[in-house]
Amino acid sequence: xxxVVARGVRLLVLVAFALFxxxxxxxxxxxxxxxxxxxxxxxxxxxxxxxxxxxxxxxxDSFSSHxxxxxxxxxxxxxxxxxxxxxxxxxxxxxxxxxxxxxxxRLLLTLTLIVMVMPAAALVLPIFLELNALxxxxxxxxxxxxxxxxxxxxxxxxxxxxxxxxxELLEAARLDGxxxxxxxxHIAVPLAKPVIALVMFFSFVADWTNFxxxxxxxxxxxxxxxxxxxxxxxxxxxxxxxxxxGGGQSVNIFRPELALAAVIAVIPxxxxxxxxxxxxxxxxxxxxxxx
Amino acid sequence: MSSARSRVTHKRGPxxxxxxxxxxxxxxxxxxxxxxxxGYALKLAFTNDKGHWVGFRNFTKTFSDYRFKPAFEHIxxxxxxxxxxxxIFVVGLALLLHGRASRTSxxxxxxxxxxxxxAGASSVLLWLFMLDPAVSPGAFLLxxxxxxxxxxxxxxxxxxxxxxxxxAFWTGAGGWIVVMYGAMNTIPAELEEAARIDGxxxxxxxxxxxxxxxxKWIAYMLILSFATGTQLFVExxxxxEASLGMVPDTWSSNQLAYQVAFxxxxxxxxxxxxxxxxxxxxxxxxxxxxxxxLFRKDE
Numbered sequence: 001x002x003x004v005v006a007r008g009v010r011l012l013v014l015v016a017f018a019l020f021x022x023x024x025x026x027x028x029x030x031x032x033x034x035x036x037x038x039x040x041x042x043x044x045x046x047x048x049x050x051x052x053x054x055x056x057x058x059x060x061d062s063f064s065s066h067x068x069x070x071x072x073x074x075x076x077x078x079x080x081x082x083x084x085x086x087x088x089x090x091x092x093x094x095x096x097x098x099x100x101x102x103x104x105x106r107l108l109l110t111l112t113l114i115v116m117v118m119p120a121a122a123l124v125l126p127i128f129l130e131l132n133a134l135x136x137x138x139x140x141x142x143x144x145x146x147x148x149x150x151x152x153x154x155x156x157x158x159x160x161x162x163x164x165x166x167x168e169l170l171e172a173a174r175l176d177g178x179x180x181x182x183x184x185x186h187i188a189v190p191l192a193k194p195v196i197a198l199v200m201f202f203s204f205v206a207d208w209t210n211f212x213x214x215x216x217x218x219x220x221x222x223x224x225x226x227x228x229x230x231x232x233x234x235x236x237x238x239x240x241x242x243x244x245x246g247g248g249q250s251v252n253i254f255r256p257e258l259a260l261a262a263v264i265a266v267i268p269x270x271x272x273x274x275x276x277x278x279x280x281x282x283x284x285x286x287x288x289x290x291x
Numbered sequence: 292m293s294s295a296r297s298r299v300t301h302k303r304g305p306x307x308x309x310x311x312x313x314x315x316x317x318x319x320x321x322x323x324x325x326x327x328x329x330g331y332a333l334k335l336a337f338t339n340d341k342g343h344w345v346g347f348r349n350f351t352k353t354f355s356d357y358r359f360k361p362a363f364e365h366i367x368x369x370x371x372x373x374x375x376x377x378x379i380f381v382v383g384l385a386l387l388l389h390g391r392a393s394r395t396s397x398x399x400x401x402x403x404x405x406x407x408x409x410a411g412a413s414s415v416l417l418w419l420f421m422l423d424p425a426v427s428p429g430a431f432l433l434x435x436x437x438x439x440x441x442x443x444x445x446x447x448x449x450x451x452x453x454x455x456x457x458x459a460f461w462t463g464a465g466g467w468i469v470v471m472y473g474a475m476n477t478i479p480a481e482l483e484e485a486a487r488i489d490g491x492x493x494x495x496x497x498x499x500x501x502x503x504x505x506x507k508w509i510a511y512m513l514i515l516s517f518a519t520g521t522q523l524f525v526e527x528x529x530x531x532e533a534s535l536g537m538v539p540d541t542w543s544s545n546q547l548a549y550q551v552a553f554x555x556x557x558x559x560x561x562x563x564x565x566x567x568x569x570x571x572x573x574x575x576x577x578x579x580x581x582x583x584x585l586f587r588k589d590e
Contacts, residue, residue, distance in 0.1 A: 006493070013387060014384070014387060021403050021461065021464075021465065022405065024461070025409070027421075028417050031426075040425050040426055044426070044427070044430075085320075089320060090317060092313040097314060099310055100311055101310060102314075111325070112321065113586055115321070115325045115576075117515065117518075117579050118573055118576040119518045119572050121545060122522055122571075125332070125545070125549065126329055126562070129328070129561070130323075130328045145323070148320055149325060151321070180312070205410075208411075211524070211525040212524045212525060215525075216549065227411045227525075228412070230413065231529055231532060234532055234533055239423070261416075262409075262413045266408055273407075
């Protein structure tokens with residue numbers, strides 16, 4: 001009896017938290033299918049119609065001459081370009097730190113670790129001040145290059161190569177006449193595919209969701225990534241900003257449009273989550289505990 | 292024979308240098324976006340706009356700004372609430388999940404982890420809706436727990452630290468639950484078995500065996516979250532935009548630093564505040580890296 005009660009309570013707590021984590025997402029997915037009026041009057045978890053969804057998209061898309069598409073495109077460019085640079089710099093760096101024995105290796109490793117553990121936001125204003133002094137603010141590169149510095153990627157690659165890479169394999173490759181570069185290219189890279197995927201995932205997500213850095217370094221709203229664009233959109237919504245002219249009629253951005261914008265902003269990440277869920281949950285644990 | 296040996300020794304030299312070659316492309320990034328910005332912020336914080344040394348004057352000046360103390364108080368309350376929530380619920384949920392049938396457990400872990408996909412501005416937007424009694428599915432909770440029947444009442448200043456803590460918990464807790472769960476998986480099964488044979492119940496095993504063994508990870512989570520919490524920016528920034536200025540745009544310390552730089556063009560003052568925050572982040576990072584033993588630095 002006691003066991004049954006305990007199990008019931010345990011399940012109840014888990015379900016309650018599952019609701020807390022999951023119900024808002026369901027609400028958000030349903031919101032764009034309803035009119036602004038229906039959001040208030042209908043049941044929160046009811047489905048409206050695809051017609052409403054299409055209208056919400058039309059309104060969102062015509063906001064400020066298709067700037068929403070531009071924001072998504074910018075985010076894709078920033079996150080993809082930065083992640084590409086992360087892969088070609090961080091993976092070799094982790095490999096070099098693992099197999100190399102050059103002076104300063106330990107110092108480099110410690111510095112990488114410290115910057116990795118430090119909250120990224122702490123560096124945003126210092127980076128802003130630096131770019132300002134160099135007159136480099138405002139361009140695409142002022143977002144992509146800071147994003148490309150990803151010490152976590154270096155550390156993960158280092159851990160992998162220093163624990164899981166059989167040294168005999170490297171020796172064998174060298175004996176077969178492989179140069180250092182060829183060894184890396186033909187042995188080390190193919191072996192580390194899961195690790196490379198992990199770094200790619202985390203780097204892309206970190207860049208896609210970053211708000212503060214692009215907010216600080218970009219001035220022109222046409223260059224905004226979607227995260228900063230959402231805040232622009234928010235200040236145009238009369239539901240949260242009654243001061244917006246004409247009750248929002250002039251821009252046609254109401255709650256359903258705003259909800260749709262939030263949903264679209266998440267789709268790339270959600271897809272990545274779904275695809276890599278298994279590998280991720282395992283990798284997160286493996287990577288974390290191996291240390 | 293001797294020529295073979297000389298070839299081997301000859302080869303070892305460049306191989307050592309090669310390790311360095313692989314690191315070279317990463318070095319400029321570490322310097323430009325890691326070390327130099329820190330050094331530059333430090334330099335700005337101790338000089339004036341003409342580049343003359345002014346000692347701690349920028350620090351005392353920003354400290355006496357009427358917005359400085361409230362901003363740090365806000366993030367202190369926010370961080371405290373958030374950390375308390377993390378310890379109780381992350382550890383509690385991970386313990387509840389550990390030891391369940393693996394399929395149920397992985398479904399729950401995935402559900403808890405999912406909001407992580409909404410990190411950034413999307414989660415804040417979503418929670419602005421959740422806090423608006425007109426549309427929120429939790430309107431009765433807002434009414435009975437927060438006592439708010441209007442959106443502006445939900446984001447009343449006194450409630451903000453709690454609300455930001457809840458948003459941060461909603462997006463981040465799942466990731467930590469996965470980490471804690473993983474840490475518990477490293478506990479040898481025999482240990483648990485032995486405890487069970489000795490008559491320990493599930494609760495005793497959770498509290499007496501599992502909890503002490505993941506203590507290090509809990510400390511790691513707390514220190515990291517503390518450092519991250521002090522950097523709060525996007526949540527208050529968006530709420531400021533949605534509140535008609537009722538919530539100041541200098542609510543958190545990072546916002547204040549940003550405004551000092553952008554609105555007043557006082558880069559030295561902004562640098563001083565960001566050095567304050569940098570010191571907190573750096574101290575936490577050094578503590579975790581050097582003391583926790585969680586990170587492998589060398590063979």
